[in-house]
Amino acid sequence: MIDYALNKLRARDEVSDTEEAVLRSAISHVMPIGKDVTFVRADVALTSSNILIDGLVCRYRDMANGERQVTEVHVPGDFVDLHSFPLQRLDHSIMALVPSRVAVVPHDALRAITETQPHLTRLLWLATTMDAAIHREWMVSMGRRSALSRVAHLLCELHARFAVVGLTDGNSYALPLTQIDLAECLGLTAIHINRTLREFRLRKLVTFRSRRVVIADLPALQDVAEFDDNYLFLDKRPR
Amino acid sequence: MIDYALNKLRARDEVSDTEEAVLRSAISHVMPIGKDVTFVRADVALTSSNILIDGLVCRYRDMANGERQVTEVHVPGDFVDLHSFPLQRLDHSIMALVPSRVAVVPHDALRAITETQPHLTRLLWLATTMDAAIHREWMVSMGRRSALSRVAHLLCELHARFAVVGLTDGNSYALPLTQIDLAECLGLTAIHINRTLREFRLRKLVTFRSRRVVIADLPALQDVAEFDDNYLFLDKRPR
DNA sequence: CGTCCTATTGATGCCACTCAAAAACCGTGG
C-alpha cells in the first residue's frame, strides 16, 4: 500500500523491518479522492497527514484575481502534507489532479513515532526537507530561468522523481496534467506553455501528448534546463 | 546568545527550561562571519548547523551565466541551515550579507536531541517546515505577483519576521541589503528594483534609504502585496 | 452528437530586461 513511500525512503537510507511495521500500522485508513477534489484546505486545523498511494496531487495557492500557483506536484510515495504535523495547519490547499488514493496517518501516530522511533522520525523529517529543496529549485526556475528552460526543468524533475518509485518506462512516463496545470506550476500562461511545447517538438527534445511525456534526447533536455539532480538527494546514506 | 532563537520558538510553543538548557548546551562555539563570506557551500558534506545570532545571511544558488537566486533571507534567531541535519549536505550555499555571528550546533548534538527530546525535536522540525512555507510564499510571488507587489511583499515579510524577534522600531526596521540583493531575492533586475522603490516613494507607501525601511502606510503596502501573515505561523499552540 | 474542456494559432501590447551613462555614496590611504 505504501510500498512507493518505502521505496522513496529506502532510496535515501535503510528502513528496518520494525520501522516499516510501525509506519504501516500508523495508517488509519485509505481514502479515495476524486479528480479536481481539494482534500486539504489552507488555514484549517489538521489532525492527520496523507501519503499518496497512487494518482497525482498538487499543493496550490489561489490568488485574489482567480489565478493559481501550484507549489509542488506529488508523485506516488510522497508524504504529501507531512508538513502539517509540525505546523498543525497549512498555508496552502491540496487537490488531486487525477483520481487518487491516499493513506491517512493521524498526527497522534506521528507524535508516537517521534516519542519512540528517533531514526524513523529523522527519515520523516528528511522527507519534509526534501520538499523544501524542491521548493528552492522551483524558486530558481521562476526567478531566473526562461520559459523554455522552466518547462524542460519540470519535465526532467518529474522524470527523475517518477524513476525513484519505478513509474517510468525508460525515458517516457505518464503525466496526466493539462497545459493549464503546467502553466500554474511554472508561473506562465497555458498559451505560452503550448508554444514552448511546440518548440520542444520542433527541436526533437521531448513530446508531451495524450498525457504522456516522451523524452527523445534526455542530455539535450537537461542541458536546456540546466538540470542537476543533486537537489533531489538521491544518494543513500545513514541519517 | 540564542535568545532570538528562543523568542522565535516561544512565539509558536512553550519551551521548557530543560529544553532551553539542552539547546544551549548543544552549541559547540560561536563563529563570526565577514560580510559577503560564503560559510556553507552547496554539495559539501556537513556535520553541523548554524543558528544566526546577529547580522543577516541568505541562502542562494548561482546560475551558469553568473546570475544568482536568493532562496531565503535569514534574520537573527533563525536556524539557518537546520535542513542540513536530515539532508547531510545542502543544495544551495549560504553567505553573510553583513558581518554576522552564528552559533554552531554539531549534528551529533542534534541527533542526541532526536533520541531524548521528542518535543524539542518537533520544534526544530517545525522550524524547517516554516522555512518551507516561506519558500512557497516566495514561489507565489515570483510566479504570480508583479514586481511592485513582489517588492511590497518582501518588505512586509521582513517587517513581520523582524518584529517576532523584537528587531523593529514600530513600522521601521534596519535592512542592510543593496538593491542588487533585493533583485536577487525577487527574480528581478536591480534597475527595476530601483524604479519600483521610486514608485513606492511617490505613492508614499514605504521608503528604503540608507539601509533602513520606513513603512509609511502599512495597510496600503500590505494591500499592494496581497500580504497575509498566515504563512509565518505566528500563533502559539502545542506541537 | 452536442457540450464543455483543452489545445492550437495569430495579432497585438506591456512589463520588465538590456544597454548606456551619470551621480551619489563609501571605505581607504595619502
Place this chain on the structure above:
DNA sequence: CCACGGTTTTTGAGTGGCATCAATAGGACG
C-alpha cells in the same frame, strides 16, 4: 581632510519575452 577608486543608486532610451485578446480546432464524455 581630501583625493580616489569601486560599488551602488539613479535615470533615459530602446528591446524583447511572455501576456492578453480573439478565434478555431480537437477530444472526451454523457
